[in-house]
Amino acid sequence: MTAAANLDIDGRGIATITLNRPDVHNAFDDKLIAHLIALITQAKEDARTRVLLLASTGKSFSAGADLAWMRRMADASREDNLRDARNLALLMETLNSFPAPTVAKVQGAVMGGGVGLVSCCDIAIASEAAFFALSEVKLGLAPAAISPYVVAKMGVSQARRYFVSGERFSAIRAAAIGLVHEVVLAAELDAKVDHTLDLLLNNGPQAMRAAKQLVQVANPLKVSPELAQYTAGVIADLRASDEGKEGLRAFLEKSSPAWIVQN
Known part of the structure; x- marks a missing residue:
């Protein structure tokens, strides 16, 4: 059976985690979330990892x-939904707090958890063909x-827009609002990522970790346990709500949810 994600650490110290569910566009489920947490932790604990x-x-x-x-989660209990949301939050925090530099190589659809x-x-480098959406409100x-x-x-201003609109936006727009750092032609994505990795490998490994920690300490938008608990409660309640169930039903049936007003 093919693994949903793989970890490879090369001789230079580049730890590559590859999502490998192309048949479902690398969509998340509880198993992939747990697997990614384990792989990121494994890379963190491996002394060879530099990037x-x-x-x-x-x-x-x-x-x-x-x-x-x-x-499955739409029919689960609130406690199960809370546990599920906490695991997703743990994945994000495990990646966010990774001590060495992290680079995202981005192509195609990037939705929700992506x-x-x-x-x-x-550092996030995207193909010009990539597109993004925080489309949860549509469900x-x-x-x-x-x-x-x-x-x-x-930033707060852009989040206020895209959280409530659910609209898709381009890689160029993602760069303009700071979500990604650079956009390149699809054919040049591999070369640009390789160049970025080379730049990082030219820097002192411990110095980069210290520099990254400086940013984390100075970041005013830290994730507290209270905030993590609050966000888990929000999604658990919405999944169990009539509106959440209606949104999922409409999406699965490829119909319009009841809240859409016809002109």
């Missing part, structure tokens, strides 16, 4: 939540567990 690269196979970086997982992963990386939900990291990356 972490987050990549994915197929057309998409990550299309957000897996449909089967969403369907935007969260990009937000938790120090009667909200980008809860990822919100602290996305707000820290794109």
Whole structure:
């Protein structure tokens, strides 16, 4: 059976974690979340690791939540939904607090939790063909567990827009609002990422860790246990709500949810 994600550490100290569910556009489910936490922790604890690269196979970086997982959690208890949301928050914090520099290599669709992963990386380089969305509100939900990291990356003003609009935006727009750092032609993505990794490998490993820690300490938008608990509660309540269930039903049936007013 093919693993949903893989870790490889090369001789230079580049630890590459590759999401490998191309058939579902690298969508999240509870198993992938747990697997990614384990792989990131493994890379963190390996003394060889100097840089972490987050990549994915197929057309998409990550299309957000897996449909089967969403369907299952819609019928789960609030306690199960809280546990599930806490695990997603733990994944984001595990990546966000990774001590060595982290780089995201981004192509295709980047939705929901995929935007969260990009937000938790120090450097994000995107193909011009990439597109982004925080589309949870279209399903009667909200980008809860990822919100602290996305707000820290794109800023309050842009988050206020994209959290409530759910609209798609381009890689160029993502760069303009600070979600990604650079956009290149699709054919040049590999070369640009390799160049960025080379730049990082030319720097002192401990100095980069210390420099990264400076930013983390100075960051005014830190994730407290209280904030993590609050965001978990938001998504648990929304999933169990009539609106959340209606949004998922409409999405799965490819119909309009009841809250859409026809002109």
